Amino acid sequence: MEEWRYSRIDSLDPDRYQRLDQPSTKPAEHPELARITAAVGATSAYVETCDGFLVGSPDGCDGVVVRPATDLDQAPADLIGPPDAFVLANRAYAPDPVVVTIRAGTTPSAPVVVAHWVAADGAAVFPRIRIEAGDDSEVTVIEVVAGPGRSLVVPVTEIEVGRAARLSYLHVQTLGDHAWQIGRQASRVDADASLTSAAVALGGDYARLRTDSALVGPGASSRLLALYFGTGTQMHDFRTVQDHRAAKTSSDLLYKGAVANTARSVYSGLIRVEKGARGTNAFQTNRNLVLHDGAHADSVPNLEIEDNDVRCSHASAVGPVSEDERFYLESRGVPPEVTDRLITLGFLGEVIEQLPLPSLGPVLSDALAAKLGVAERLQGERLENGR
Numbered sequence: 001m002e003e004w005r006y007s008r009i010d011s012l013d014p015d016r017y018q019r020l021d022q023p024s025t026k027p028a029e030h031p032e033l034a035r036i037t038a039a040v041g042a043t044s045a046y047v048e049t050c051d052g053f054l055v056g057s058p059d060g061c062d063g064v065v066v067r068p069a070t071d072l073d074q075a076p077a078d079l080i081g082p083p084d085a086f087v088l089a090n091r092a093y094a095p096d097p098v099v100v101t102i103r104a105g106t107t108p109s110a111p112v113v114v115a116h117w118v119a120a121d122g123a124a125v126f127p128r129i130r131i132e133a134g135d136d137s138e139v140t141v142i143e144v145v146a147g148p149g150r151s152l153v154v155p156v157t158e159i160e161v162g163r164a165a166r167l168s169y170l171h172v173q174t175l176g177d178h179a180w181q182i183g184r185q186a187s188r189v190d191a192d193a194s195l196t197s198a199a200v201a202l203g204g205d206y207a208r209l210r211t212d213s214a215l216v217g218p219g220a221s222s223r224l225l226a227l228y229f230g231t232g233t234q235m236h237d238f239r240t241v242q243d244h245r246a247a248k249t250s251s252d253l254l255y256k257g258a259v260a261n262t263a264r265s266v267y268s269g270l271i272r273v274e275k276g277a278r279g280t281n282a283f284q285t286n287r288n289l290v291l292h293d294g295a296h297a298d299s300v301p302n303l304e305i306e307d308n309d310v311r312c313s314h315a316s317a318v319g320p321v322s323e324d325e326r327f328y329l330e331s332r333g334v335p336p337e338v339t340d341r342l343i344t345l346g347f348l349g350e351v352i353e354q355l356p357l358p359s360l361g362p363v364l365s366d367a368l369a370a371k372l373g374v375a376e377r378l379q380g381e382r383l384e385n386g387r
Contacts (some may be wrong), residue, residue, distance in 0.1 A: 003084075006266040006298050007237050008206045012180065017124035017152040019093055024119035032174045032367065033115060033146040039363045040142060044108035047098055048115045052125040054096035062185065063106025063137070069099045069130070078157050080186045081212065090156045094128035100141065104134030104162065107180035109224040111140040111357060116155065118147025118175065127155040131169070133193075135162040140356050141169045145183075146203075148176040159187035161195050163217065168196040168356035175203035175365070177232065183209040183277055189219025191246070198225035198355050201236045201257075202367055208237040213240075215249035226255040227351040229368055230263030230295075231375040240269040240284075245308075248279040255286045256351050258344055261373035268300040271314065275306045284314040289347050290323065291340065292379055341372050 037046075045060035058066045080087060100112055116127045116365065131141055145155060161167045175181060181204050189195045201207050213222045228236040242251040257265050267286045288297035301314035321343050329339045348368060352361050 003239065007208065011206070014124070014152070017122055018214040019124050020051050020120060023053040023055070025164055030117065030146045030148065030361065033117065033144060035116065035363050036142075036172060036360065037113060037146055039112055039359045040111055042110040043113045044110045044139070045100065045112045046115070047100065047113070048117065049096065049127055050117050051120050051123055052095050052127050054207045060100070060109035062110070063103040064108050064112055064139070064257065065101040065103065067099050067302070069097050070152065072152050077162070080184070081189050086154050086229070087156055089253070090126045090128055090154050091373070093124070094126040094156070097130070099130045099132065101132045102123050102134055102137045102139045105136050107138040111142055113152060114143040115142065116143070116145045116153070117152055118145070118149065118151045120151070121149035123149070123153065124152045125154070129161070130158040131167070132160045133162055133165040133167045136164045137162065139160040139168070141167070141172070142172065142357060144172045144174070146174045147179065149179070150178040151178060153183070155181070157185045158353040159185070159195065159197070160188045160294060161187065161193040163190045163330060164192045166194050168358070169198065171199045171209070173199070173201045173203055173207055173209075177203065177205055177234065179204050181207040181209070185209065186212045187222070188214050189220040189222055192219040193217065194221045196223045196356055199227070199238075199372055200355075200364060201226070201228040202371060204234060204236070206235045206237065208239075210239040212241040213243065213251065214245055216245045218246050218248050219315045220246060221250045224251070224255075225254040225351055225354055226257070226347055227364070228234065228257035228265060229348065229371050230257070230259045230265055231371055232261050232378055235264040235266070238265045238268070242269070242271045242272045242282055242284065244277040244280045244282060246271070247277055249277060251283070253284045254351065254354070256288070256348060257282065257297065258289040258291060258348060259297050260288045260291040261378045262294040264295070265297045265317070267298070268302070269314070270302045270304060273305045273310050273312065274309055278307050278309045280310040280312065280314070282312045286316045287343060288318045290318060291321065291344065291375065321339070328353070329349070345369065
């Protein structure tokens with residue numbers, strides 16, 4: 001199937017993972033998760049799951065209502081569209097799906113945080129959350145997926161943005177180097193509403209996230225951002241659909257990533273303009289930095305236009321560090337071993353600056369710097385071994 005082209009899905013062995021009847025009793029602490037939640041600070045609601053099970057009884061304030069739900073599989077079909085096998089598995093096995101509702105006309109004073117902690121080794125985990133932003137509301141939601149073990153994580157997030165609402169959403173994935181993630185995010189943006197949906201992928205052995213954004217009301221807009229960095233043998237796989245279903249809608253996408261050592265990345269994106277969506281403005285940009293021989297990135301942008309009077313464009317690039325940029329820095333006294341590090345951090349920093357919550361910027365920059373250190377060490381070992 002074209003949707004799974006370039007992926008490593010043929011390497012997945014579901015029999016290696018077991019579904020749990022209850023969460024791990026004593027989840028180990030995860031420093032990166034702690035740093036992220038500390039950087040966020042106060043919250044309007046804090047939802048935590050362990051191995052897919054809801055921990056505690058989350059409360060909301062400032063117009064935020066959090067409730068467990070058992071009927072999320074009855075969500076409108078146009079949010080997810082035809083489900084694949086992993087969405088169906090999530091619907092069947094999600095132990096504690098959660099709904100976060102922001103009441104119409106409210107603006108919570110602090111973000112909503114949803115933290116998914118995967119503690120059990122060898123577990124198959126199915127987090128599921130639905131975010132509903134009422135008409136003319138405004139909120140920021142941070143969703144974090146973290147855990148150190150060899151797990152299979154299949155998260156599904158549904159986002160409903162009501163008329164004239166403003167929702168900013170950030171997905172941060174910091175799983176261990178032996179974990180698999182196959183995630184799905186689907187959003188529906190109504191008339192005159194706006195959605196900023198961002199993703200940061202740093203962990204995982206194979207980490208996939210498909211993001212579908214449907215603009216269903218006139219004047220709706222979406223902004224899609226992503227930042228990813230793979231080292232060692234990691235693979236990050238992103239699929240996006242910017243689906244314009246109504247007139248005078250707009251979307252803008254910027255995905256930037258880097259691959260080092262023998263890591264891989266894939267980006268495949270589609271701008272779809274359906275009949276009746278005249279006046280659409282849609283843009284799609286994917287840029288990839290290849291730091292070492294042996295690393296590889298694929299970029300596949302696509303357009304599907306079924307109406308007139310639209311403006312759509314896409315751009316993609318895959319390449320190494322620019323020799324001109326390297327010469328510029330070295331000619332001004334920057335040591336060669338520092339040059340590529342500065343260029344990479346600057347390249348990815350463009351996305352960090354646009355993420356919904358500025359206080360997370362330093363935390364993510366530190367995480368990227370640490371990954372660069374790992375990449376340099378692994379590359380040194382490769383060269384020593386003549387590989």
